[in-house]
Amino acid sequence: MTEAPGRAPSGEREPIRVLVVDDQQLFRRGLTMLLAVEPGLEVVGEAGDGVEGVALAETAAPDVVLLDVRMPKKSGIEACLAIKEAVPSAKIIMLTVSDEEADLYEAVKSGASGYLLKDSSIEEVAQAIRVVADGQSLISPSMAIKLIDEFKSMSRPERETGTGLRLTERELDVLRLVAQGHSNKEIAARLFISENTVKNHVRNMLEKLQLHSRMEAVMYAVRENLLELP
Structure with a gap:
């Protein structure tokens, strides 16, 4: 990814650029404000639906996108696919109230690197952003148990x-x-x-x-x- 204007000079670790996409305005604004003061993170935009989120991802070129699963106009799963196609370097974290195994499975198939429930603490969300930005994967512990159980039964x-x-x-x-x-x-x-x-x-x-x-x-x-x- 080409260096965006205003990034840290060479030799300093550049902040992780984060885009927040969620249709619940109060949750979205609160999350954005909390992430903005986390060291090493830079919120580069926020969107209220999947269509707006995809468009903003194309222009802002974030490192990590936080996506709700269920949103109007374009679901989080559809937005995940579209963002991965438009900005392949972007890592996706689904941040949702849904603890359905089917949603987790579809998110992973769509290229998501993380899956967190909205009851996660801001520290957990910030750590997940850092982990997936480093090329790793992360899911909520409760969902990890469901994932293993689901696939053991399908094995x-x-x-x-x-x-x-x-x-x-x-x-x-x-x-x-x-x-x-x-x-x-x-x-x-x-x-x-x-x-x-x-x-x-x-x-x-x-x-x-x-x-x-x-x-x-x-x-x-x-x-x-x-x-x-x-």
């Missing part, structure tokens, strides 16, 4: 030949640690490799499996019985 009784075999043993090691919620730094320490090597393994996994995010890779792995889960 195949026996591993089919040729699915997991597309991945190397080291890539499977990385995938297992990603599924356990470890960051790139933690994975690197556990496997005695560099963070860049971890990122390369994750990228290779996604390309091989034709998936769009770390979270989607975990869902795939559970479904295909590639992970040992409790």
Whole structure:
């Protein structure tokens, strides 16, 4: 992404540019005001529906977009797809009251990197923004439990030949640690490799499996019985 005017000079860490899209004006304004005082974050705009959110994302080129799931004119899922197409570098966090597994599944399929419930604290939201901006994934703990339960019930009784075999043993090691919620730094320490090597393994996994995010890779792995889960 080209450097936007007014960004921090070279040598300083640039703020993470955030766009907030939610049809509830009071919630949207409150969230925007709270995020504006978080260190390292810069709110570059806010929108009240999916259509406005997509248009604003195209002009503001945010690093992270906070999207409600259910909005007028264009749903959060539809907006997520459109934003990922228009601004591929943007990371999407769904911030919603919906704890339906179907909404989470559709959000992940649409390219979302995070899924938080609106009862999350501002600290949790700010941390989620930093995590996904760094290329990782994050979902609310309560939704993570539902996600694992949902995909354990859908998982195949026996591993089919040729699915997991597309991945190397080291890539499977990385995938297992990603599924356990470890960051790139933690994975690197556990496997005695560099963070860049971890990122390369994750990228290779996604390309091989034709998936769009770390979270989607975990869902795939559970479904295909590639992970040992409790």
